[in-house]
């Protein structure tokens with residue numbers, strides 16, 4: 050009988066700490082539902098004390114997820130823990146994750162606390178958290194650079210205070226796999242009461258070792274891995290969920306544990322996260338990169354044709370490649386549409402939303418013959434962002450480009466019902482469109498990223514555009530989808546401006 054390896058996904062918390070990856074409440078709920086469908090054990094939904102927006106997002110995830118535990122992060126401060134407890138009140142299963150730094154450099158330079166004060170605060174934090182839930186996780190931040198004897202003291206004390214999961218973070222991605230594995234083994238051996246708790250690991254990828262370090266820890270007895278979809282996360286990111294899950298599953302001869310993840314959801318989840326955050330997946334990324342299962346050399350192709358396992362250690366379809374099924378077309382009715390959305394786990398809040406989304410589906414089906422699941426996700430994703438913050442709305446757009454001519458765009462926008470129009474030249478039709486929008490709105494935002502992805506294959510595919518804007522230190526992503534990529538670009542630009550307009554402030558957990 051194999052042990053269960055708990056998958057703790059922190060895409061919505063540490064992943065969101067990647068500059069530019071901030072997500073709205075609706076986006077977080079959509080990703081959380083997809084993580085639940087993939088059978089992730091624990092979803093860290095955010096840091097409720099960071100802002101009212103973060104609190105609302107964690108609450109919304111807690112209220113809508115039933116099959117995964119929902120976790121909120123809190124510094125070892127009473128007010129943070131209270132916020133986390135309140136945000137998680139509606140969860141079917143709730144966890145509070147509290148942390149305080151234990152490395153000499155963090156204690157001395159950042160916290161300005163003595164080691165004894167840190168232990169005292171850690172114990173208090175765990176006790177506060179236990180007032181809200183029995184499921185309390187404690188992390189000694191920067192454990193990878195902490196003194197092991199001091200770590201043992203802190204961890205023994207928090208076990209006594211009621212922590213049931215001890216998470217060992219390599220916060221700055223500094224350790225080597227052998228060293229990190231050894232650290233986990235030593236902690237498990239030396240700490241009294243360690244057999245009563247789950248050891249977890251949380252590795253950052255600064256030296257490209259996050260997955261290797263996590264797996265070394267699993268070999269040495271860690272039974273929870275904290276990871277993110279596509280390896281998103283602070284700086285160089287966190288250990289990537291898909292790599293951890295598939296390494297353990299593919300090498301069952303080597304590992305004495307397995308996860309409960311339903312791997313066919315891995316690729317759709319990766320696409321969803323990449324679309325929402327605007328962080329593209331590199332083509333040669335393991336498992337979810339476009340080339341992960343592509344064979345280019347003649348010798349490899351020949352081998353695979355003769356016997357697939359000559360060059361493939363996993364099957365593409367097992368991780369969700371090729372799951373892109375044609376299901377609906379322009380003759381599909383409202384019921385077929387509704388039931389496909391339900392199968393995809395998409396819950397449109399009201400009949401009215403269903404009606405407007407169905408109308409937009411019909412418009413799309415007129416332009417694009419075959420509608421795939423990805424198209425439906427994009428439709429709903431637009432509806433979410435459109436419905437909630439539509440301060441600026443695209444009414445019409447004409448863009449012209451011709452060889453040898455200067456591209457030109459003319460646009461009509463409604464700002465809270467008031468119509469304005471403008472025209473502009475540009476270096477291309479998208480540039481002309483963005484300039485025309487700026488003539489009307491003069492946002493002064495700086496364009497940081499413009500990316501276009503074909504949602505499905507084929508030239509009639511919808512283009513999904515992500516625009517990242519920065520203004521006064523705030524970074525937001527806007528998304529837009531359309532069969533015309535200039536229109537998709539205008540929608541994405543306005544969606545980003547709508548988010549900037551909503552003007553939410555948030556704090557950072559490590560500050």
Ligand code: KIV
Nearest residue numbers: 148188190191218220
């Ligand atoms: O990297 C880190 O140390 C963290 C903690 C909050 C667990 O993200």
Ligand code: ZN
Nearest residue numbers: 063220251283
């Ligand atoms: Zn982290």
